[in-house]
Amino acid sequence: MATPRPRTRRKEARPAELLEAALDTFRAKGFAATRMEDIAARAGVSKGTIYLYYPSKLAIFEALVRANLLPNLDRMEAALAAFPGSAADGLRLVARSLAEVTAQPRLVAVPKLVLAEAGNFPELARFYRHEVVGRGLALVAGIISRGIAAGEFREVDPELAARLFFAPVILAALWQTTFAAIEESPVAPSALLSLHLDLLLRSLAPEQAG
Amino acid sequence: MATPRPRTRRKEARPAELLEAALDTFRAKGFAATRMEDIAARAGVSKGTIYLYYPSKLAIFEALVRANLLPNLDRMEAALAAFPGSAADGLRLVARSLAEVTAQPRLVAVPKLVLAEAGNFPELARFYRHEVVGRGLALVAGIISRGIAAGEFREVDPELAARLFFAPVILAALWQTTFAAIEESPVAPSALLSLHLDLLLRSLAPEQAG
Amino acid sequence: MATPRPRTRRKEARPAELLEAALDTFRAKGFAATRMEDIAARAGVSKGTIYLYYPSKLAIFEALVRANLLPNLDRMEAALAAFPGSAADGLRLVARSLAEVTAQPRLVAVPKLVLAEAGNFPELARFYRHEVVGRGLALVAGIISRGIAAGEFREVDPELAARLFFAPVILAALWQTTFAAIEESPVAPSALLSLHLDLLLRSLAPEQAG
Amino acid sequence: MATPRPRTRRKEARPAELLEAALDTFRAKGFAATRMEDIAARAGVSKGTIYLYYPSKLAIFEALVRANLLPNLDRMEAALAAFPGSAADGLRLVARSLAEVTAQPRLVAVPKLVLAEAGNFPELARFYRHEVVGRGLALVAGIISRGIAAGEFREVDPELAARLFFAPVILAALWQTTFAAIEESPVAPSALLSLHLDLLLRSLAPEQAG
DNA sequence: AATGAATGAGTGTTCATTCAT
């Protein structure tokens, strides 16, 4: 019938191409509703080819999480390690960096998928909790601790404050991708972020010593 | 063997019982991985019986969302409508009320499921966005607006501030249920909430300087 | 298209019907080459129905072995337990009984399948070795032992002699079913059995004491 | 790492090497469960290479049967043709020769595979029936005929007696390979064979009485 | 000759839904 698709040979590029295709399909239909055939079709290969690179659907998901989240965390940690400015500027830096990431719906889809599937795949949940959430919280808690030590911030629990720092950005990202298709009055992420930083830094400032 | 459940005519209670059973199962396995048989078994009926009350698995899900979220919102709105106190106390009231809700993993599961399945069921997403998220945001934005008008709060965008108000509570709830099984160093929700309110109200307070 | 097959309801009869169908299909194509759909079609049910009664293809095979071999062994053991005659007559009885069984190609197919699949399913091999081969050998070894004790037979190792007793009958049965389709000069099983018994009993007779 | 196999031109040895590898794999997993990749791996070549020598999996199987059984039959027939001794000694010679063959599990595997797959491949069955079984039976039947003619044996149907001669050896071999992995009380093949010959020759001896 | 990436038909198993009782 149709001319058979040419058998291109792309050993090195294939894994990444497959992850791309998988992410797009997971985004559109969720993990469970995605068929291997969907991924294959989007990647322009046959079903069997996937299994040359990943042993199972779950393995694709895991590789996806690893490949999409860890590099961003690495980059952020590296940037912070060399950062000379104030704690407030450190938080601004992280916020801006995070905002860049969360502006990409493809990336936001990954934590959303993890959230949805954590119950079914505890191992994945554990990985995400430790390697992503844990590292992110530690990063920000560290900045806040330094700010407190330097007298730049009031005394607060850095762990809790780190969660308060992340929450609006993360949740906005989740909502964004969840309701994007139907949103009538979208909120500008930058406006939200800017208010968030303004309020948070203001509330972290030391008492106006009388 | 075991004393059989009394053969009471339970026609009226059935739908609610089925929703209960469905929620528990969805919580444990997610929507896709839940089998009608699981729900039936947990509800103590046969598979076929479910279809006497709900025409499909999706219909159960929709009924679940409606039944579990709307009453809580109703209650909150009612409490606020008659509330005489300051805007800050209004926010405290909402926060406390919300915390009560989010302390129940069964209830938190519903938004989480919506988040996960919104892509597959746009109609459900629309309903949730308007009837739950929309009403909740409007409620809090209203309080903040009144606070601003009364000079109790600084001038901020009430819509945005409402999102900042909700974010930590909602996200904490999501994380709680997601990582509950593997969490090693859980955070006390009350400590987080109390810090959140403290910081938020402090940052909303008008400038000190006269 | 076609009028859908009536949904007959045959809870009690189904398992046996399925085993029948499975045996016929295994006979024709072997275990591996038999598709669940083949079995279903032959049994006149849909593929899914099989799984209401047996959890897997292997389970069907196991049930088949149990259902077809054990009753025959039971019957044979029972007949022998009450048998009053000489050891030689005992052997004749067993041989006749065994010949009846091996005359049914459907029954012979079962050990043949076991032989073929034992490598893949060690548990099945173990069951067959102990419950079928073991019991059969013990039965005949017992007769021979009694014959020796009574002076009716010469001193031979009863275990070995039991194997010699079974070999021609079993192997003939295997060959029969294997080459039935192409055999040009078939051997009458009864002639073979009769010569076998004649020779074996003659050789077991005590020395013509000189 | 390991010193790579020397890059000798091995064109001529390849087919035999592949058959070796195939036999080993068929033995371990059966015909259906053996993957071309398994054979290739064991032969130290790539999957594609197999197809340079054999057009299909079935072709390998057929070549296997031919290559492993015929030479042994040839050898046996040659030895017998030149054999000067008595008929009894002829049978002893065949038995010993056969025992040598059946002591090699690799060789026994071939008839076992044929037994298992005959139903699926009638052509193979026909070949085996004529070229292996037929020739073997004829060989022994000839010895027995000569023994009868010489007055060394009683009058029996040589065809049937030949089957009785083979049965214990063949069946023991089949059992051996089938239950080797799980056998708890193995029988010494030599003991079985020696009893078999003793009994068979005794029973073939002419009546004592003059 | 040899490779091994790629293919795609094939199969065991699951499960939402139906319907005879």
Next chain:
DNA sequence: CATGAATGAACACTCATTCAT
């Protein structure tokens, strides 16, 4: 109303075979 046996479409995964290199 309620049951649960039956259905059949769907899907993850396998593997004999092909073919570009």
